[in-house]
Amino acid sequence: MRPTIPILVLLFLVPFPVFAQAQNTPSAARTEAVGAHVGNSVFLIEAEIDRLNDRKEVLNRRKSHLEQSRLTLDSELNKLEKVKAEIERINQQYISINASFLKLKRAEPAPAPPAPATKAAPAPEAAPAAIDDNENPVPAPPVVSDNDSIMERIEIDARTLARDIFEQSDGLSKIDVRIGTLSESIAQILAKEQGMSIPNRVQRESLSRAMPESYSWSPRERVKMTLSETDYAVQRLERNHRRVDGDGARLKARITGLLTSTGDELQTTERELNQFVRDLSEANQDASKQKGIDNLLNWAIIGMIIAMVAIYFSLLLFKQDLADAIIEQGTLLELMSMGFLMLTVIILGTGRLLTVESLAALLGTISGYIFGRRTSEQDEGEGTH
Numbered sequence: 001m002r003p004t005i006p007i008l009v010l011l012f013l014v015p016f017p018v019f020a021q022a023q024n025t026p027s028a029a030r031t032e033a034v035g036a037h038v039g040n041s042v043f044l045i046e047a048e049i050d051r052l053n054d055r056k057e058v059l060n061r062r063k064s065h066l067e068q069s070r071l072t073l074d075s076e077l078n079k080l081e082k083v084k085a086e087i088e089r090i091n092q093q094y095i096s097i098n099a100s101f102l103k104l105k106r107a108e109p110a111p112a113p114p115a116p117a118t119k120a121a122p123a124p125e126a127a128p129a130a131i132d133d134n135e136n137p138v139p140a141p142p143v144v145s146d147n148d149s150i151m152e153r154i155e156i157d158a159r160t161l162a163r164d165i166f167e168q169s170d171g172l173s174k175i176d177v178r179i180g181t182l183s184e185s186i187a188q189i190l191a192k193e194q195g196m197s198i199p200n201r202v203q204r205e206s207l208s209r210a211m212p213e214s215y216s217w218s219p220r221e222r223v224k225m226t227l228s229e230t231d232y233a234v235q236r237l238e239r240n241h242r243r244v245d246g247d248g249a250r251l252k253a254r255i256t257g258l259l260t261s262t263g264d265e266l267q268t269t270e271r272e273l274n275q276f277v278r279d280l281s282e283a284n285q286d287a288s289k290q291k292g293i294d295n296l297l298n299w300a301i302i303g304m305i306i307a308m309v310a311i312y313f314s315l316l317l318f319k320q321d322l323a324d325a326i327i328e329q330g331t332l333l334e335l336m337s338m339g340f341l342m343l344t345v346i347i348l349g350t351g352r353l354l355t356v357e358s359l360a361a362l363l364g365t366i367s368g369y370i371f372g373r374r375t376s377e378q379d380e381g382e383g384t385h
Contacts, residue, residue, distance in 0.1 A: 042287065045280045052273040058193055059266045065189055066262065069182050070255050076175050076182075077248050080241070083175070086168050087237055090161060094234055097157050098227055104150050105220075151219045158226040165233045172237065176244045183251050186258070297350050301343060308339045341366070 191197055312332065315323040326332055345362050348354045354362070 042280065042283045045276055045283060049273065049276050049280065052269055052276065056266065056269050056273065059262055059269060062189060062193070063259065063262050063266065066186070066255055066259050069186060070252070070259070073179065073182055073248065073252055073255065076178050077252070079171070079175055080245055080248060083168055083172050084241060084245075086164070087234070087241060090164055090168065090237075091234055093157075093161055093164075094227075094230055097154060097161060098231075100150070101154050101223055101227060104147060104154065107147070148219070151223060155219055155223045155226065158223055158230060162226060162230050162233065165230065165237060169233070169237055169240070172240055172244060176240075176247070179244065179248050179251060183247075183254075186251075186255070297346065300346065304339055304343060308336055311335055338366075 188197075315326060315332070318326070345359070345366070349359050
């Protein structure tokens with residue numbers, strides 16, 4: 001029997017332990033599970049981790065800004081509630097002052113019609129009174145009626161009420177500006193995340209108005225004009241309060257929604273980041289194992305080369321006619337070719353350039369060739385005998 005078959009079997013079995021260890025590593029069993037979307041590359045996994053860390057930092061910064069904005073907005077909404085209470089007080093006080101003015105107006109007597117002009121007889125001339133040098137005449141104080149006193153008090157209350165309205169309008173204007181600033185800051189930070197910038201909005205118009213002028217009219221006319229302006233100012237203050245309150249409610253709902261979506265996105269990012277960290281740890285472990293396999297592979301390749309060289313020089317140990325037959329029949333060429341083929345299969349297999357199915361097919365083909373050749377040679381030998 002030719003010595004080809006045992007030598008080929010020996011060449012097949014020499015690298016088999018190394019190849020089997022490479023295929024039984026955890027990395028080979030879960031090539032698709034570990035970092036399949038990044039090609040199982042440590043470099044790409046690290047790049048993805050850096051991206052997720054940057055995204056996590058952006059989300060945390062946004063969350064912190066939104067939480068701070070919500071606290072500031074809650075403070076402004078509390079102030080807005082106080083303004084609402086003050087508006088109700090001002091409204092009640094205005095109703096009371098206006099009722100007092102109308103009551104006083106109704107209580108005033110109607111002016112008497114002018115008396116008809118008649119020609120009166122001339123009065124007799126009175127004798128001149130004696131002048132007392134010791135008397136100093138004192139002018140009598142002007143007579144102030146109760147109605148004038150009440151009108152004066154109503155005017156003072158109306159002016160005080162107008163000043164309260166001015167103060168509340170000024171406070172409401174400041175709240176409006178702060179709410180607008182919060183809305184702008186949120187829009188700015190969201191635009192900045194997208195790499196955009198938005199211009200600052202036009203500054204809002206102040207909601208406060210100047211104090212009503214003090215007219216140089218009669219007390220009644222002054223109070224009437226002051227109450228008319230106060231009525232308009234109260235209505236305007238109520239309209240502005242409703243608008244600012246609506247803006248604050250919408251901004252609070254928006255902040256709440258953004259906090260919810262940011263929290264969900266942050267949790268998703270955390271899960272992805274943890275998964276990639278695990279993938280990176282497993283990939284590093286696989287790389288360490290692969291390094292050990294590569295060291296064994298180097299020794300296996302060196303051993304196969306030595307084995308092929310030894311086979312070539314082993315011809316010197318054979319009889320001359322047998323060595324000539326091995327060379328003439330191409331047996332040595334087959335051995336060398338099979339050796340290099342096995343080296344190629346080992347390199348491709350351990351480098352994971354071939355799938356498990358392709359590798360199994362190649363090994364099956366090589367094994368079938370070796371053992372099929374042995375069977376055919378045995379059949380030929382029996383036919384010859």
